[in-house]
Amino acid sequence: MAEVRSDIGPLIDELARQKNLPPSAVADIEATIASSPYLANVMGAAIANGSLKHLGMTDEPHQSGHYDPGTGTVHLNRSNFDPARFDKAEVRQSNLAVVIGHETGHALLAEAGRLERYQLLFDATHAIRDASRDFESADLTAPVQR
Numbered sequence: 001m002a003e004v005r006s007d008i009g010p011l012i013d014e015l016a017r018q019k020n021l022p023p024s025a026v027a028d029i030e031a032t033i034a035s036s037p038y039l040a041n042v043m044g045a046a047i048a049n050g051s052l053k054h055l056g057m058t059d060e061p062h063q064s065g066h067y068d069p070g071t072g073t074v075h076l077n078r079s080n081f082d083p084a085r086f087d088k089a090e091v092r093q094s095n096l097a098v099v100i101g102h103e104t105g106h107a108l109l110a111e112a113g114r115l116e117r118y119q120l121l122f123d124a125t126h127a128i129r130d131a132s133r134d135f136e137s138a139d140l141t142a143p144v145q146r
Contacts, residue, residue, distance in 0.1 A: 004033050005040050007047050015055040022057075022081035028089065029055070029076075032096040039097055042104050051107040064099045067106035069114075074103040120144070 004012060012033075016026045033040050046052035053072030060066065065076045079085065080099060086092035123143035131138035 004030055005044060007044050008033055008040060011047070011052070011055045015057075018057065020057075022078050024083075024089070024092065025057070025076075025081050028081060028092050028096055029100070031089070032093040032100065035093065036097050036101075039101050039104075042101060042108065046104050046107040049108070049111065051110050052104060064095070065103045067103045067110070069107075069110040072107065074100060074107065076100070076103075120146070 012026060012030060015021070015029070033043065043052060051069070051072055052074060054074070056073045056075045058066065058075040058077050060075070060077065063077060064080055065074060067074050076096070076099060080096055081092060086095060120143050123146070124138075124140050127140055127143060128138045
């Protein structure tokens with residue numbers, strides 16, 4: 001078992017208890033994270049800000065993974081562990097570093113995205129109210145381009 005940071009370990013432990021994991025999933029994920037201090041730091045930051053809470057598996061076609069902001073879960077597609085596609089551990093782990101890093105990036109940006117959408121709604125609502133009070137059309141260019 002590869003050594004991973006103590007803040008990331010519980011996510012991997014939780015994943016390991018899930019049924020029907022690909023045989024190499026836990027070992028590959030541990031080795032991937034342990035071999036990349038940058039990935040570990042990004043994951044640690046997402047855990048610390050509360051946006052990364054779980055790791056999970058998915059069979060969703062046409063994606064290597066996705067982030068669910070509602071549950072704080074980075075889902076990895078089982079195809080990332082397919083020995084026919086990724087015949088060597090190094091190749092699987094390189095792919096996993098990209099996928100986990102990408103999805104964790106979504107986790108880190110989730111709150112910023114939520115706040116930005118709120119600001120857009122706030123600004124657009126005010127522009128529409130001001131325009132309707134003056135019986136004019138609302139110019140939403142500035143809030144949308146922000």
